[in-house]
Amino acid sequence: MNKLNHIGIAVNDLKKATDVYKTFLKDVEIEYEEVASQKVKVAILPLGESSLEFLEPTQDDSPIAKFLQKRGQGIHHMCIEVDDIEEALKSLEENGYRLIDKKPREGAMGMKVAFIHPKSTDGVLLELSQKVE
């Protein structure tokens, strides 16, 4: 069953960015974590079967810091959860689409993740993910 796993949003300040959502989403519980490999702090706001993931860089050479310098704050990527990420990547590659990760790597909460190049998705930075049982 495919679903939208999350939307990643690049921001300068996690607290300021999430306050507006707390205003109108009742009883929302935000979780915080730090992803050292990506040099970001993350605020995760659950939203039905999906979530919003706010990303604040912890260092100037973080990929998110570079995105902020170039494009400013806003939606950075979206992540679709699939049943079989290896099969999805194989289909994409066979059809000539460009992959950033040819093989899945380990993402948050032990999920398998891989990014597709925005050149192949009309400007959308697309992440695929698969839950690992």
Added chain:
Amino acid sequence: MNKLNHIGIAVNDLKKATDVYKTFLKDVEIEYEEVASQKVKVAILPLGESSLEFLEPTQDDSPIAKFLQKRGQGIHHMCIEVDDIEEALKSLEENGYRLIDKKPREGAMGMKVAFIHPKSTDGVLLELSQKVE
């Protein structure tokens, strides 16, 4: 129950933009419609309880045509579905956030919709929606 209703993606060509998703999402059925008031053709790709909405301008003065000229193809907005849109807008306004629509207007499929200004959401163009029974 709040949920992510859809992600809006600005593209030059609906068919090209959706082909990549059809490659790895099995049995996906895309619906097409035209929204004359916004001067766009829309391709709706269902994804669990959410959907991707691809937006192609039909005229040069469409809001989506202007976005494409300024920013290029990519994610344009996201829409959160709430139980009570009037109450959500009231809370936002009382807390000093800037609204594009102070009152909900009629959106696709008869839903009530309203946009929040990206100045108040750290660069995200946020749409709120509410189903009408």
